[in-house]
Amino acid sequence: MNEKIIRVGTTYIPVRDISRSSSWYVSNLGAELSYKDEDKVILNFANQSFFLVRAKETETANFYDYSGQERFSLTFEVNGLSALEEVHREFVKRGMKVGDIEDRGHAGRNFVFRDPDGNLFDIWSELSPEFKDRFNI
Template identity: 65%
Template sequence: MNGKLVRVGTSYFPVTDVVRSSSWYIEMLGAELSYQDEVKAILNLANQSVFLVKSQEGQTSNFFDSTGNERFSLTFEVNGLEALEALHREFSEKEIRVGVIENRGHTGRNFVFYDLDGNKFDVWSELSPIFKENYLLS
């Protein structure tokens, strides 16, 4: 792996209120707080660092594809369809804005959810094979 990108270490998400958003990520998604000041929070979430960065109103990590559909820039993985369905129920019960569980024509199922600032995220029911191998998951 010499000279190759090995992993994604940090993701950055724009938020309007760092304190409120970090509390939401901790309470709703189970993130752990590493650092926080008035302009950023550093969280541990899904085996990587997540920076919540104070940004202007209306900023999100979302983008629009060539057909005008709003897209997410990050997909989280869970270990199987049962885990996906359980997480979807949990998010719904917590009143997190979630989409329906979808069949997108590939292995597994997905759903989307949004944070307080409208950042859109995806969840997929399939763990990457290398992740499973490295963490000895079956």
């Protein structure tokens, strides 16, 4: 089965305002705008497509774990701790909602951030070995 599913191609993210959100992703995360209509935007970044889909006011991609803690559903990767620290500094400088860099007891470090709609994302300092091999990093 591992050979049949190659990668995650598209991630769908609920947003309230298509124009505001797409501008935020383009300016803060370096996304490329691929398509836009009144109900959705297609952005390309981090080696996949992201659909920002107009959703209800209270909708986010977040979920709550068994203890009631709000969780992210997506982790981005950067290449090393210094890259993570640089992204963190840049996000703070831009005034984004950013958590502290954390040691979660596994390899690397992480931090979380939110988009304007409250969608929570994680960034990890370790690129997966398969990704490094595939792209000669």
